[in-house]
Amino acid sequence: MTLGMIENWSEDGFKRVSGLGLKAVEFCYNIGNAPAKLMAIEGDVRKWSAATGVKVGSVGRWGTDKIADDGTIIAEELAGSKTMIDFCAAVGCPVFNTGVNYRDALPFADNCAAAINFLSQLVDYGKSKGVRVAVYNCSWNNFVREPAVWKIILGKLPELGIKYDPSHCINSGSGDYVGEITEWGKRIYHFHIKGTINVKGKHVDDPPAGLDSVNWRTVMGCLYAAGYKGMLSIEPHSAIWKGELGDWGVRFTIDYIDKMIYKG
Numbered sequence: 001m002t003l004g005m006i007e008n009w010s011e012d013g014f015k016r017v018s019g020l021g022l023k024a025v026e027f028c029y030n031i032g033n034a035p036a037k038l039m040a041i042e043g044d045v046r047k048w049s050a051a052t053g054v055k056v057g058s059v060g061r062w063g064t065d066k067i068a069d070d071g072t073i074i075a076e077e078l079a080g081s082k083t084m085i086d087f088c089a090a091v092g093c094p095v096f097n098t099g100v101n102y103r104d105a106l107p108f109a110d111n112c113a114a115a116i117n118f119l120s121q122l123v124d125y126g127k128s129k130g131v132r133v134a135v136y137n138c139s140w141n142n143f144v145r146e147p148a149v150w151k152i153i154l155g156k157l158p159e160l161g162i163k164y165d166p167s168h169c170i171n172s173g174s175g176d177y178v179g180e181i182t183e184w185g186k187r188i189y190h191f192h193i194k195g196t197i198n199v200k201g202k203h204v205d206d207p208p209a210g211l212d213s214v215n216w217r218t219v220m221g222c223l224y225a226a227g228y229k230g231m232l233s234i235e236p237h238s239a240i241w242k243g244e245l246g247d248w249g250v251r252f253t254i255d256y257i258d259k260m261i262y263k264g
Helices: 011-019 035-039 042-052 075-091 108-129 147-156 166-172 177-187 216-225 243-258
Strands: 002-006 024-028 055-060 095-098 132-136 161-164 188-193 197-199 202-205 231-234
Touching (some): 002 243, 011 024, 011 042, 024 231, 035 075, 042 055, 042 075, 055 075, 055 231, 075 095, 075 108, 095 108, 095 161, 095 188, 108 132, 108 147, 132 188, 147 161, 147 177, 161 177, 166 177, 177 188, 177 216, 188 216, 216 243, 231 243
Parallel strands (some): 002 024, 024 055, 055 095, 161 188
């Protein structure tokens, strides 16, 4: 496993990740950002990566609509997703993460069919470029985020994977993140390290991993059992942990998680 973190797509971002002793960076190029602009800097990204020794471990796109009201694919977003897969291929990134929106006017079965249609095209395109595609388990404009839906969508698409984050399972799912990782671990292509605290059903905060409620030792044990060898991506997420406190929290998480990574 390779420990890294989410950062911006800039030279300073690569230098910060390198300065923390990490070897991988994740880009989240979400709604409101044009994929063509990311592709335009792929040469710079390769240069920054070579200079720092930090690889691009994951690229993701959250929040955009992929499916129109009538269940058809939004052509612009399909093309944009393919452009981002081109970027992944150009910079040596192994995984592209995405989600699929739900249309309330359509039956569940039609939503699943639309998602399969969209994701199958990305999986095939990614395969031609040497890039694997994963669906994130976050609820941000995405319904392909829990086992009941994975059984249908991933059941039809055996080469589609999961970008997994235990906090999403806790905050908006069943809460059984250990069960989900155990059952679906071999389909996990990318993994987020993000802490969270909930008390009596109320969300308190998303502090640094190791200062939260997630049983990270059990999580890591489950990932080893699944044979996971991908990126562990630290995601600073709390509005409380900012500035010097936030920097200390990132370093705390690095030290905490790194002790559980086999270096052999």
